[in-house]
Amino acid sequence: MPSRCIGRGEKDKGANELHKTLLLFIITLIFLLSTLPLVAQEPSLILPEEFTAFDTPNDAGKSISLVWKVSSSDCEGVEYIISGSTNPDGPWQEIVRLDATKWFKSDAPQYFGLGTKHKEYHFYEVTNIPGRAETLTNGTPYYFQLAMTNGAITAPSPTTISARSRGNWFDSSKTNILIFVIIFSALIMFFIAAARRNPHLFIRRIPGLDAVEEAIGRATEMGKPILYLTGLYDMSYVPTIAATCILGRVARKVANYDSQIKVPSYDPIVMTVCQEIVREAYLEAGRPDAFKEDNIFFVTTDQFAYVAAVDGIMLRERPAANFYMGYYFAESLLLAETGASVGAIQIAGTDSVTQLPFFIVTCDYTLMGEELYAASAYLSREPLQLGSLKGQDVSKAFILIVLLIGAILSTSGIYFILNLFKTF
Amino acid sequence: MIAFVMGILFIIQFFVPHQWSQDMLTWVTKWLSIIGGVTLLVGAGSLIHIHYAKIKRRVAGWGYSGVMFFGLILSLSAGITPALIILFAPAQGNQSFLGIEGINTVPGVEPGGPLDWVFMKMFNPMSATMFSILGFFMASAAFRAFRARSLEATLLLVAAVLIMLGQTPLGGMLWSGIPDIMAWLLAVPNTAAKRAIIFGVVLGSIATSLRIIFGIERSYLGGGKE
Numbered sequence: 001m002p003s004r005c006i007g008r009g010e011k012d013k014g015a016n017e018l019h020k021t022l023l024l025f026i027i028t029l030i031f032l033l034s035t036l037p038l039v040a041q042e043p044s045l046i047l048p049e050e051f052t053a054f055d056t057p058n059d060a061g062k063s064i065s066l067v068w069k070v071s072s073s074d075c076e077g078v079e080y081i082i083s084g085s086t087n088p089d090g091p092w093q094e095i096v097r098l099d100a101t102k103w104f105k106s107d108a109p110q111y112f113g114l115g116t117k118h119k120e121y122h123f124y125e126v127t128n129i130p131g132r133a134e135t136l137t138n139g140t141p142y143y144f145q146l147a148m149t150n151g152a153i154t155a156p157s158p159t160t161i162s163a164r165s166r167g168n169w170f171d172s173s174k175t176n177i178l179i180f181v182i183i184f185s186a187l188i189m190f191f192i193a194a195a196r197r198n199p200h201l202f203i204r205r206i207p208g209l210d211a212v213e214e215a216i217g218r219a220t221e222m223g224k225p226i227l228y229l230t231g232l233y234d235m236s237y238v239p240t241i242a243a244t245c246i247l248g249r250v251a252r253k254v255a256n257y258d259s260q261i262k263v264p265s266y267d268p269i270v271m272t273v274c275q276e277i278v279r280e281a282y283l284e285a286g287r288p289d290a291f292k293e294d295n296i297f298f299v300t301t302d303q304f305a306y307v308a309a310v311d312g313i314m315l316r317e318r319p320a321a322n323f324y325m326g327y328y329f330a331e332s333l334l335l336a337e338t339g340a341s342v343g344a345i346q347i348a349g350t351d352s353v354t355q356l357p358f359f360i361v362t363c364d365y366t367l368m369g370e371e372l373y374a375a376s377a378y379l380s381r382e383p384l385q386l387g388s389l390k391g392q393d394v395s396k397a398f399i400l401i402v403l404l405i406g407a408i409l410s411t412s413g414i415y416f417i418l419n420l421f422k423t424f
Numbered sequence: 425m426i427a428f429v430m431g432i433l434f435i436i437q438f439f440v441p442h443q444w445s446q447d448m449l450t451w452v453t454k455w456l457s458i459i460g461g462v463t464l465l466v467g468a469g470s471l472i473h474i475h476y477a478k479i480k481r482r483v484a485g486w487g488y489s490g491v492m493f494f495g496l497i498l499s500l501s502a503g504i505t506p507a508l509i510i511l512f513a514p515a516q517g518n519q520s521f522l523g524i525e526g527i528n529t530v531p532g533v534e535p536g537g538p539l540d541w542v543f544m545k546m547f548n549p550m551s552a553t554m555f556s557i558l559g560f561f562m563a564s565a566a567f568r569a570f571r572a573r574s575l576e577a578t579l580l581l582v583a584a585v586l587i588m589l590g591q592t593p594l595g596g597m598l599w600s601g602i603p604d605i606m607a608w609l610l611a612v613p614n615t616a617a618k619r620a621i622i623f624g625v626v627l628g629s630i631a632t633s634l635r636i637i638f639g640i641e642r643s644y645l646g647g648g649k650e
Contacts, residue, residue, distance in 0.1 A: 248644070
């Protein structure tokens with residue numbers, strides 16, 4: 001059998017096949033190489049939407065708030081670049097770089113409230129532009145741009161926004177406080193007005209105040225003075241004002257009994273006020289000659305120096321009755337124990353929750369918290385003042401009802417009532 | 425009228441964040457400090473008058489009034505003398521402190537100065553002594569008060585013992601539950617009672633403030649028919 005010879009045609013056919021294969025291979029290689037850069041390329045940054053600037057609410061001005069929607073590109077390693085200028089065309093100063101996983105509207109409830117959608121927006125408060133004046137100027141327009149960067153690429157801002165800062169006339173974050181102040185004040189004023197029509201209001205007994213007359217009588221019988229302290233705050237604090245109001249009632253009784261009252265003062269202004277109060281009390285009692293201005297004197301404005309001086313007075317003069325009215329700190333026990341050691345009848349009244357236990361265990365009678373504020377009305381028995389006490393009690397009942405409802409709702413997982421009482 | 429106007433004004437000021445409102449608050453606060461400083465002179469005058477009268481009349485305990493004058497003169501001297509030296513002796517290289525550069529602190533009160541020495545070596549130890557007496561007074565008050573005379577007193581006694589034991593390692597050593605009971609007592613009933621008192625205090629403050637603002641309560645003024 002003769003060997004099969006490969007003719008020219010067959011040779012050409014084989015070469016064509018080879019050429020086709022090579023061509024196909026080259027085309028495939030080119031295609032693969034052309035697509036490779038796309039696979040290896042960094043993903044592009046998607047700039048956020050709704051980039052807005054506005055005056056920061058609830059402030060005195062000199063601040064502009066920037067808000068923008070969270071971008072799908074937000075992740076670790078991505079930053080926002082905020083730039084500012086006083087000119088819409090620049091030059092632009094970089095103000096800050098912010099981590100894209102932080103800085104949300106929900107972090108500033110004092111401006112935006114407690115809405116659930118605030119986590120979908122970023123927020124930044126601009127108070128100055130580097131290289132410019134120390135703070136923003138109210139009324140001046142400022143321009144801002146927002147860019148994103150992941151370290152490798154930076155996506156510049158396509159838009160420029162502007163805003164002017166200004167002072168605000170109402171702090172809306174305190175709206176709940178305003179409403180409750182109006183409600184409570186209205187209740188108190190209503191009952192004061194009601195007391196004008198019906199002056200016979202019931203008030204429960206407060207043993208500490210019933211004992212005032214007994215204490216003064218005891219001091220008169222023993223021929224010893226009465227010591228009256230107004231606490232360690234100055235006249236700008238309500239407990240001290242309450243203490244001086246009670247002093248007026250006590251001083252009148254002391255003048256009627258022809259006894260002596262000593263008032264060592266912690267503050268010079270309180271001293272002058274107490275001098276006038278006691279002088280007036282003696283005048284109204286018809287005993288101006290019995291008033292001794294030297295009995296109301298200033299000691300010192302230092303806490304422990306004051307208590308050392310008062311303790312010395314107690315040990316030397318041995319008063320028969322001690323009154324501790326006002327706000328006290330750590331010296332409360334020093335005073336009350338020394339007073340107990342000299343055998344004085346002691347009546348205390350304070351709104352300091354940390355010192356109440358000490359007064360309760362050492363004093364004969366203690367006015368707790370609100371009883372200090374009720375004392376003046378209780379001693380005077382004036383209808384208008386008793387009316388304010390009734391308003392106080394109704395306000396307290398309102399708070400109790402809200403507490404009860406809030407506790408039930410919170411236990412059930414409904415928290416809106418808690419947010420009504422939030423302060424920022 | 426002044427109390428009414430200022431009361432209403434500063435209630436409104438609390439809700440107004442505008443710069444004018446803040447400036448007004450700052451201005452009034454500065455005036456309060458100025459008036460407070462001036463009334464300190466009134467207080468000092470009262471102090472000197474009272475104690476001088478005691479020394480003059482040789483009343484019982486007049487020696488203590490002498491001690492008061494000694495302390496007053498010592499502190500004043502320690503504070504004022506360095507300032508006077510600098511003021512009147514510029515030739516010695518010291519610069520006057522009246523607004524001239526180079527003086528960072530009022531002479532006399534700088535650390536190591538004479539007034540600082542009086543404060544640190546005399547005043548501070550005496551204050552600390554008075555504060556430390558509290559420990560002994562607490563013990564004596566507890567001894568007198570923690571008696572099981574009634575149900576409330578017994579409750580007080582038991583709670584006080586548990587709290588005291590819980591605050592020390594001894595409580596844990598006696599029984600591991602004592603610190604937990606102490607923590608519960610402080611966190612639950614104690615906090616509840618404190619908050620209840622604070623509610624009453626706040627409402628009382630509002631009522632008292634309204635009475636003062638609207639002139640219903642005027643006894644603090646020391647005169648006039650209510």
